[in-house]
Amino acid sequence: MQNPNLLLLPLMAASTCSSSPCVAERRGIPAASFVEDVETYLKQSGLDVSCSLAFLQERLQQYKIVEMKLLAQQRDLQAKIPDIEKCLDIVATLQAKKGSGEALIADFEVSEGIYSQAIIEDTESVCLWLGANVMLEYSCDEAKALLQKNLENAKASLEVFVADLQFLRDQVTITQVTGARVYNWDVHQSRLAAKET
Template structure:
């Protein structure tokens, strides 16, 4: 954890893949002075930042759901191509049901398949040898798992920033309440 020389922050503001880091505020007065903001402006700024974090979180969670759905599909394709490769040359046919359209299946008998066709997306299908298909699918699986790991780390970083921002909002608000009470007590004492 980097330490700032000012007394308003105990950690330097960082960024992770475009997500700005939140500043933990130790001294609210110094924080407000450094930003040149009054309490209401600071609270509005912090609330806006919190909303931005929530929007990014929704986007990252959607990406996480997509990857979590994609990984089992890739693993299933790898299993199928591996099974086809294992049956090749044995003289044994593979009998399987495959989805023609959503909810519509057909039965197929596959004997000595030398190649497979893979959907690559955007209505593109290419034919690959079983070895090439396994290599491509394994690469895609590895990339998807690595992307998921990065995404999970991004979400953790983002959640930390949300927590820091929420704590800062509470600290600024509580500081303002304390300042008002002190002003009221001083005014009551003077009168």
């Protein structure tokens, strides 16, 4: 028996998908090709039923791994967006207070469960934590612009992740359906064979 993994990748790509808008991959995720006819597909790929099922199963596993990775990244981003919104909120509050003559009195957490009081007088600037142990002072307007941009970027990449996941799930569905069809075809063939004898 030949090794299905080595053999099948190029063959799968070459197999039938005439009528379909075939995208070969999306951001590193290989597309699953749709099989028009099971018998032709098996003949073309030179595989028997169990090899083909094993290959599809393996593909499915690979897709699942990518899906988990994407979901984790998506969750990270989804958590980041409210954080940025919170920052924007406080910057806006500081800006609104400015010029009103009164200070912003705020209770802040010093350590877990311990709060102290801060009086923030008219302020022109805030410091933004940029990560990698760097904090930079920005004027309120600049800080707002930067946070706004970060928010937009985060939302845009979230959209990309959502689209990636959709693409991936389509490939999973195609692979599952193909698997079921190969299996059904096999059952059908053996029934036909049984009838003949």
